[in-house]
Amino acid sequence: MKTSNEIRKQFLDYFSARQHEIVRSAPIVAKDDPTLLFTNAGMNQFKDNFLGIKAPAAPRLADTQKCLRASGKHNDLDEVGHDTYHHTMFEMLGNWSFGDYYKAEAIEWGWDLLTNVYGIDPDLIYVTVFGGDADDNLGEDVEAVAEWQKWIGDDRILRFDKKDNFWEMGEVGPCGPCSEIHIDLRRPEEKAKVPGAELVNADHPEVIEIWNLVFMEFNRKADKSLVPLPAKCVDTGMGLERLVMALQGVKSNYDTDLFRPYIDFLEREYGAKYGRSEEETIAMRVVMDHIRAIAFSITDGQAPSNNKAGYVIRRILRRASRYAFTFLGINVPFLYRLVPVLAEIYRDTFPEVGQQQEYLGKLIEEEEKSFLRTLERGTQLFDEYLRERAGGERLINGAFAFKLYDTYGFPSDLTRIMAEEKGWQVDVAGFNAEMQKQKDRAREAGEVQTGDWVEINALDDLPVFTGYDTLEGTARIMRYRTLETKKKNKTRKVYQLVLDTTPFYAESGGQIGDTGTLRKGDAVIRILDTKKENELIVHEIDRLPEFAEGDWEAQVDPERRRRIKANHSATHLVHAALREVLGQHVEQRGSLVSDALLRFDFSHFQKMTEEEITRVEEIVNARIAEGIALDERRAVPIAEAKELGAMMLFGEKYGDQVRVIVFDPEFSIELCGGTHVTNTHEIRLFKIASEGSISAGVRRIEAYTSDRALAYLGDNLATLEQIRALLKQSQDPAKAVAQLIDSHKALEKELQKLQQAQVGQLKEGLLARIKAVGNFRLLAEVVDVPSGKELKSLAFDLRKDRKNTVIVLGMVNNGKPMLNVAITADLESAGTFNAGQLIRELAAEIGGKGGGQAGFAAAGGRDAEGFPKVMAKALELLEGA
Numbered sequence: 001m002k003t004s005n006e007i008r009k010q011f012l013d014y015f016s017a018r019q020h021e022i023v024r025s026a027p028i029v030a031k032d033d034p035t036l037l038f039t040n041a042g043m044n045q046f047k048d049n050f051l052g053i054k055a056p057a058a059p060r061l062a063d064t065q066k067c068l069r070a071s072g073k074h075n076d077l078d079e080v081g082h083d084t085y086h087h088t089m090f091e092m093l094g095n096w097s098f099g100d101y102y103k104a105e106a107i108e109w110g111w112d113l114l115t116n117v118y119g120i121d122p123d124l125i126y127v128t129v130f131g132g133d134a135d136d137n138l139g140e141d142v143e144a145v146a147e148w149q150k151w152i153g154d155d156r157i158l159r160f161d162k163k164d165n166f167w168e169m170g171e172v173g174p175c176g177p178c179s180e181i182h183i184d185l186r187r188p189e190e191k192a193k194v195p196g197a198e199l200v201n202a203d204h205p206e207v208i209e210i211w212n213l214v215f216m217e218f219n220r221k222a223d224k225s226l227v228p229l230p231a232k233c234v235d236t237g238m239g240l241e242r243l244v245m246a247l248q249g250v251k252s253n254y255d256t257d258l259f260r261p262y263i264d265f266l267e268r269e270y271g272a273k274y275g276r277s278e279e280e281t282i283a284m285r286v287v288m289d290h291i292r293a294i295a296f297s298i299t300d301g302q303a304p305s306n307n308k309a310g311y312v313i314r315r316i317l318r319r320a321s322r323y324a325f326t327f328l329g330i331n332v333p334f335l336y337r338l339v340p341v342l343a344e345i346y347r348d349t350f351p352e353v354g355q356q357q358e359y360l361g362k363l364i365e366e367e368e369k370s371f372l373r374t375l376e377r378g379t380q381l382f383d384e385y386l387r388e389r390a391g392g393e394r395l396i397n398g399a400f401a402f403k404l405y406d407t408y409g410f411p412s413d414l415t416r417i418m419a420e421e422k423g424w425q426v427d428v429a430g431f432n433a434e435m436q437k438q439k440d441r442a443r444e445a446g447e448v449q450t451g452d453w454v455e456i457n458a459l460d461d462l463p464v465f466t467g468y469d470t471l472e473g474t475a476r477i478m479r480y481r482t483l484e485t486k487k488k489n490k491t492r493k494v495y496q497l498v499l500d501t502t503p504f505y506a507e508s509g510g511q512i513g514d515t516g517t518l519r520k521g522d523a524v525i526r527i528l529d530t531k532k533e534n535e536l537i538v539h540e541i542d543r544l545p546e547f548a549e550g551d552w553e554a555q556v557d558p559e560r561r562r563r564i565k566a567n568h569s570a571t572h573l574v575h576a577a578l579r580e581v582l583g584q585h586v587e588q589r590g591s592l593v594s595d596a597l598l599r600f601d602f603s604h605f606q607k608m609t610e611e612e613i614t615r616v617e618e619i620v621n622a623r624i625a626e627g628i629a630l631d632e633r634r635a636v637p638i639a640e641a642k643e644l645g646a647m648m649l650f651g652e653k654y655g656d657q658v659r660v661i662v663f664d665p666e667f668s669i670e671l672c673g674g675t676h677v678t679n680t681h682e683i684r685l686f687k688i689a690s691e692g693s694i695s696a697g698v699r700r701i702e703a704y705t706s707d708r709a710l711a712y713l714g715d716n717l718a719t720l721e722q723i724r725a726l727l728k729q730s731q732d733p734a735k736a737v738a739q740l741i742d743s744h745k746a747l748e749k750e751l752q753k754l755q756q757a758q759v760g761q762l763k764e765g766l767l768a769r770i771k772a773v774g775n776f777r778l779l780a781e782v783v784d785v786p787s788g789k790e791l792k793s794l795a796f797d798l799r800k801d802r803k804n805t806v807i808v809l810g811m812v813n814n815g816k817p818m819l820n821v822a823i824t825a826d827l828e829s830a831g832t833f834n835a836g837q838l839i840r841e842l843a844a845e846i847g848g849k850g851g852g853q854a855g856f857a858a859a860g861g862r863d864a865e866g867f868p869k870v871m872a873k874a875l876e877l878l879e880g881a
């Protein structure tokens with residue numbers, strides 16, 4: 001049996017022998033593409049090459065690409081685990097031609113590789129071709145049909161429409177007709193019953209697509225029209241996991257050597273059993289699939305967090321954790337223990353996982369711990385919900401189930417299982433309605449409609465960035481457009497343009513984009529921001545140019561850039577200093593370099609001590625004072641940069657040639673595309689303003705440089721002066737404040753004692769006001785106590801040692817009425833009254849809602865005028881009982 005490593009290698013060797021240059025997988029985390037959070041197809045990294053604005057590394061390329069389909073247009077997350085062949089993370093084997101070969105070779109090689117090299121029986125294969133589309137005015141792909149006819153019978157060439165056989169990366173962008181290769185892995189008896197041709201594209205687990213050959217020839221515009229690409233290209237994508245399943249002769253991707261080691265581990269270490277029950281099997285698949293998505297994303301720079309891409313990863317991690325919790329009975333962190341298993345599987349293909357193994361493990365374990373705590377809090381909430389509604393309809397409403405899902409990470413199926421265990425049901429329709437509402441809100445919150453570019457000059461090359469050497473220059477406008485962003489029903493228009501050559505730095509590597517102006521005669525366009533779209537430098541402007549043609553004078557805001565440079569160089573110095581002080585495990589995890597401050601995220605598991613922070617500041621300031629000249633090296637071959645000892649960040653996509661920034665070869669060598677001071681003394685001063693944690697194992701410092709650092713220190717001194725003046729004490733303000741705090745605490749204690757004494761007196765007075773009502777006793781009074789806390793303790797006090805009594809206490813707190821109901825223990829155990837039920841009726845009189853348990857309940861309201869009615873109602877309820 002061939003191993004997955006051999007199968008992958010055979011693919012790459014096959015295309016290498018056909019003059020394809022083998023390239024590395026791009027990071028799984030998508031950067032610089034506003035339409036994507038994660039790489040979802042092998043072709044993502046070649047988008048600009050298809051569009052003809054960047055020359056490809058070679059006319060023929062091949063690779064294996066780490067992909068994630070758990071968000072956006074291609075999202076398989078909810079299916080994963082329930083079937084045997086969908087994944088969040090998977091490897092896509094691909095070969096590309098950029099204006100070189102086309103349909104004939106792509107089809108011939110596809111066929112040859114599968115049948116002759118991999119030895120797949122041709123009788124198992126079906127192919128699909130694009131059948132045409134009237135809206136797009138496209139006919140059937142007769143060329144593809146003719147090419148396939150050379151290799152396969154007509155009855156196995158199936159035509160499908162746009163949905164299946166026209167591949168598009170997103171709403172806009174490169175696209176074209178495609179031809180898919182499907183494979184029928186069913187047993188002969190089943191084949192005899194239903195012909196395979198009927199099951200193609202029908203979601204059958206054993207008749208599946210393995211390879212998609214896309215003939216990229218159009219660019220889909222925002223107005224939905226198709227414009228031919230400068231050259232006809234080929235983009236193929238084959239799912240490695242599925243291919244390996246077919247070649248290893250197993251029935252499920254999870255039975256291949258890409259997954260088996262996890263099954264063995266889970267069975268050995270956690271007593272799980274693959275195949276024992278459907279639920280257990282699904283849970284194991286979820287775990288196996290998700291650990292890959294999690295590990296590769298973190299390795300490539302995206303840790304779990306609470307927004308955007310980070311949130312996708314957190315959700316995936318939580319999904320794995322709770323499937324294990326619910327169906328495998330694993331209630332301790334365990335996913336992190338799968339990291340070494342994964343690292344071993346990919347030792348030769350993606351060694352980056354193994355290199356970061358320790359960090360990955362710690363981070364995942366911390367996430368799991370914190371999720372398990374959340375799960376516990378959610379479970380408590382769930383129990384409380386059931387308790388409060390005991391005796392009522394045994395239905396968990398949709399809003400509550402959704403809250404558990406959204407805030408506490410409970411999937412609806414977990415809530416359902418927990419509910420069923422206690423004989424309750426979940427309002428599934430209500431849950432779905434809440435989910436839909438949230439989706440609608442999300443859509444409204446950030447819909448971007450991309451307008452098409454208006455071409456002024458043909459752009460056949462990427463814009464040239466001149467901003468390392470100059471802040472100004474003459475430029476031509478190549479194209480401009482309007483983007484509409486819909487946010488909460490408000491439409492915002494953003495205008496953008498692209499220049500042929502530009503001194504404006506486009507936001508990347510954490511450094512914000514430049515601002516400035518474009519001038520031509522009297523006309524002035526303000527540049528509000530500069531960003532990258534893939535590798536295109538795009539300027540956000542305040543208005544569209546009236547006459548775009550001709551030469552424009554570009555000018556970057558020099559003062560702003562000066563501050564940005566100082567902050568960026570200081571970021572390199574602080575990175576080096578942190579490694580010196582904390583250790584070599586410190587690695588950059590993210591950064592923000594703006595004109596206002598620098599923010600640096602790095603891997604480290606403890607809070608930094610005061611001494612460590614001071615030490616880092618001292619090192620950086622000493623380096624600044626030393627006046628180290630910038631040693632900037634452009635176009636250094638990547639291998640040479642590695643040899644220099646440059647720090648490579650995982651998840652960064654480096655070209656063959658890189659820019660290296662050195663401040664003293666003994667101290668700081670980094671690969672960096674940012675702008676820097678020419679000498680460290682330009683930074684003038686460095687001061688750390690804060691240090692904290694942003695997620696497990698990742699710390700963040702924020703710091704100031706130059707005049708901002710001085711201003712920061714000045715502000716702090718001014719505050720100190722104010723404190724001194726207020727204290728009328730200039731010697732030792734810290735000691736004086738500490739004394740103030742101590743005496744404040746003592747006074748508070750004193751006050752509390754007095755208040756308790758008052759409440760005691762109040763209680764005596766109240767006891768005298770207990771009335772007999774029917775067969776019971778009632779105390780219904782509005783009292784004057786400092787807060788809800790005292791009200792509650794008063795109610796409990798009154799309830800204690802008494803019998804046959806219902807206590808209804810009201811108070812007004814900051815203008816808002818509050819109500820407590822307590823019933824004595826004898827009434828509670830006899831079930832005569834229920835405080836939770838009583839309060840629901842009583843609180844209505846003050847316009848409020850409340851809840852609690854049988855013995856005690858509390859409510860807030862809006863209308864204190866209603867108290868007399870509350871008391872009257874209490875009387876009525878007792879009389880009637």
Ligand code: SER
Nearest residue numbers: 041043212235236237
């Ligand atoms: N872009 C196509 C896909 O993702 C083929 O690589 O399926």
